[in-house]
Amino acid sequence: MTRRDTSKSRMLSPPSEVKGMQCLDRSAFRxxxxxxxxxxxxxxxxxxxxxxxxxxxxxxxxxxxxxxxxxxxxxxxxxxxxxxxxxxxxxxxxxxxxxxxxxxxxxxxxxxxGYENWTAEEVLRAVLPDEVPNVTGFSVIGHVAHLNLKEAHFSYKHLIGQVLLDKHKNLRSVVNKTDSIDNTYRNFVMELLAGVDDMNVIAKENGCSFKFDFSKVYWNSRLATEHERIISEVTPDTIVFDAFAGVGPFSVPSAKKGATVYANDLNPNSYEALCSNMKSNKVKGEYQTFNMDGRNFISTIVKEQLLHATESVKQHIVIMNLPATAIRFLDSFVGLLNDARDFQAPKTKGIQIFCYCFSNEADYGEDVASRINGVLCVDSNSVTSSQCRRVRNVAPNKDMICAQFYIKWNTMVELKTSDDVIEKKRPKLAS
Ligand SMILES: C[S@@+](CC[C@H](N)C(=O)[O-])C[C@H]1O[C@@H](n2cnc3c(N)ncnc32)[C@H](O)[C@@H]1O
Known part of the structure; x- marks a missing residue:
């Protein structure tokens, strides 16, 4: 007997009359x-x-x-x-x-x-005109399904939302992204397609739960593996500085592992959720949360903690997940500790940076490394393409990249510019 190919199943497909339906009529599927x-x-x-x-x-x-x-x-x-x-x-x-x-x-x-016998994908394939691509992927954030529909879907958007709601019992709301995510706080502008208008979600990731209003803050379930990758490098004797922390997907699990965490976000809604997520997850490590601009955070909070670093700290990690502009913030580290008179640099290589950015280049490593080196302007601290890792593809010809590198202690105690080296009250370096 030849094996049945269900994708070509005709007798058991929904009736052809449902093709083009825009208002869901479940009885038409009988x-x-x-x-x-x-x-x-x-x-x-x-x-x-x-x-x-x-x-x-x-x-x-x-x-x-x-x-x-x-x-x-x-x-x-x-x-x-x-x-x-x-x-x-x-x-x-x-x-x-x-x-x-x-x-x-x-x-x-x-x-x-009838309707109850087909999956969402089968129902939608039957309804959508053949030339319109099916809706196969969406993100789930707590009880909310988040779609990114194409223009061809727009006439069917409420039907699509209702079908997903019917077929996925864990969902209570279906929303569609209506604008590109280019506002300061990186939250989506979204439209409710079906279900309840309640964006207060609880998302679970890396052993922690995160409560937030999805309409007001940034959250991307597709970053779970990336968050995990960085968290796996964190130990109880690590100090983590999370400059663009959002609601805490790097910071909360790091503090839960016992690291000391300084987490910051400019969005007051993210900051509020970050604080309550730290509390509700009963983290072990010490932590402080801040609601300020990333540059200000580096030049005050990060600086203060680096100046007081003790030998018991095995590594300093700075996470900069603001891919559109994070590279521009890197210059804050050059000469950061210049005015610290009695600074004794710890015996580590420096601070480890995880800087996220986007690249449109096939040779993304070269592209990102040269952009970072252009900002750091410190030959002795140059970043190489092998330190740049592709995280995920975000759009045609656009990748999210993570550059992982050290900023050495002497970069932070020598203020340098691209065409000159300006030395100020240069402090002592440990041998
Ligand atoms: C791409 S999200 C990353 C959030 C979180 N780290 C994650 O991985 O899901 C960037 C975050 O940076 C915050 N942000 C944007 N501009 C900022 C700035 N100048 N200073 C501090 N935070 C900023 C946004 O509010 C947003 O929460």
Missing amino acids: KKVDVVSLAVEENKVGALNRHLRKHTVCMRNLKNIRVDTDGRRCFLLHPDIFSSVDEAKEILSKTEFSEMLNEAEYRLVELNI
Whole structure:
């Protein structure tokens, strides 16, 4: 028997009349299909199921084996393979398990199927015109599904929202991104397509839960692996500076691991959520939260903590996840500790930076490294392309990159510019 390709299944597809539907009418999906049922004794079901499973009706909310009134078990055979009783008999008589079917009874039965038997993807494929791409991917943030629809979907957007709500029981709201995310706080401008207008969500990530208003702050579930990657580098003797912390997906798990965390975000709504997420996750490490501009954060809070770094601190990590502009903030580190008279540099390489940015270049490593070096302007601290890692593709020809490198202590105690080196009250460096 050839294996059934369900993607080409015709008999069990929704009725063709639903094509182009813009207002969801679930009753229009009702359909009757004749299928061959194969009735066998109960004790044969297990063995036969191994042979027949892939050739039976396989639909949501529908059992492929039914109990008949006489107690026999009936396999519902797939109508695209077995269009009639005679065809079923002929095909099955040639199989290696035909002997098991000696006592089997073949019947034609009428199957009533409907909206509840198809997945969201199947319903939407049936409704959307063939030239319109299907809606296959969306992000889930707590009870909210977040879509990024194309213009071709717009006439169907409320139907799309309702279908997703019907088919995914964990969802209570479906929203669509209506604008590109280029505002300062990186939150989405969104439109409610279906469900309740409540964007107060609880998202779970890396063993922590995050409560926030999704309409007012930045959150991207696709960054979970990236967050985890950085958190895995954090130890209890790490100091983490999270300059653009959002609601805390780097900071909260880091503090939970016992690191000392200084987390900052300019958006008052993010800051509020960050503070309450730190509290509600009962983090072990010491932490402080700030609501200021990243540059100000570096030149005051980061500076203050670096000046007081003790030998027990094994690493300083600075996370800068503001991909559109983070590179521009790097110059704040050059000469940061210049006016510190008695500064003793710890015996570490320097502070480890995780700087996120975007690149449109095929050779993203070269592109990002040269942009960073252009800002740092310190030859002894130059970043190489191998220190730049591709995180994810965000748009055609646009990647999110993470540059991971050290800013050495002497870069922070020598103020340098691109064309000159200006030395100010240069402090002592530890040998
Ligand atoms: C891309 S989000 C990253 C949030 C979080 N770190 C994450 O990984 O999900 C950037 C964050 O930077 C904040 N932000 C934007 N401009 C800022 C600035 N000048 N100073 C501090 N935070 C800023 C935004 O409010 C936003 O929460």
